[in-house]
Amino acid sequence: MLGEFEYLLITAAAGLGDAAYGAAIREEIAATTGRKCSIGALYTTIERLEMKGLLKTWMGDATPQRGGRAKRMVRVTAKGVLAARDFYEAVTRVSRGASWATNRTSLKNRIALTNRSETAV
């Protein structure tokens, strides 16, 4: 099964589609998780996922804003999509019934109901 960071990376790359490359994925992960993603963690994970056949990478175009340097483009493979789906389903399954997984209103209602029934008894 995927690790947490591997899942984040695959999800970010899949969301970015054709515009998925190192800097964009890094920005996406930082924006969605609020945590800074180091270049070391990013590129070693990309390589590991590529070796597992979950990602495909190739060198893209160079742009002036990158100082004329090429991008390492990333695409999620079909196997990568399956692995991410498995991870997501496992997390969803294991989270069922966890207080943080249900929405706050229903949680409040349930607490109120429990309190009421306890008072009635």
Add this chain to the structure above:
Amino acid sequence: MTGVGWTLVEAVARLLEREEREAVLGDLAEAGESPAQGFLAVSGLALRRHVLLWKSWRPWLAAFGLALPCSFLLMGVSLSVSQSYQQIVEPAILKATGVALGPGLMLFLCNVLLLVGWSWTGGFVVGSVSRRTIWVSGALTVLPCMFCLARFHLESMSRLCLLLFLLPAIWGVRRGLQIARIKMSSALVLAVGVTVLTMPAWGTSGPWIPNWALSWPAWYLVLTARKNGREAQRA
């Protein structure tokens, strides 16, 4: 990306593979990171890459199974060859009777060929087995040399005679880095040649363990050439 800071970052980035270096430096420029952040990012990635290399058995074999022990043994062989030269060849040259040297010359020539064969094959295996950690293997070859050079005191001999093995070893490392693989026929010639040259020591209670410790890289080349040949046939 100009200035001393970025020059330093680019220098550290040389530890990375060319394509990765390109992508990482581009990402840093695009993200507008400072030279200090860039330095930390690049050195962190380079460190991770080098640590990951050591998860494989190859760098361990090259550095601690070959470079370190063989440099000690080959210094011993270099010394032995130098002493043989002094005892057998030099007096003959001085007397200008170079032709009638007897069995001593044969033994000397065998030792010279063995020294070259062992050093070259050892160097080739170090270069081909783990090219990205070659600097560690190099350091583990140099350290014993420095250690022995500091303790070598023989008035009749130069300290440099300990390092006779270095030239063929460096040649072997270069070839190993360049071609990585060797043809089956060449590997067999090397392995059989090296083994045959050790035969004079078989009959005596000579140093057979060091001999085999230095000969195995030649047979390792035969095994890898055989494996590569089979893979090529399958493909």
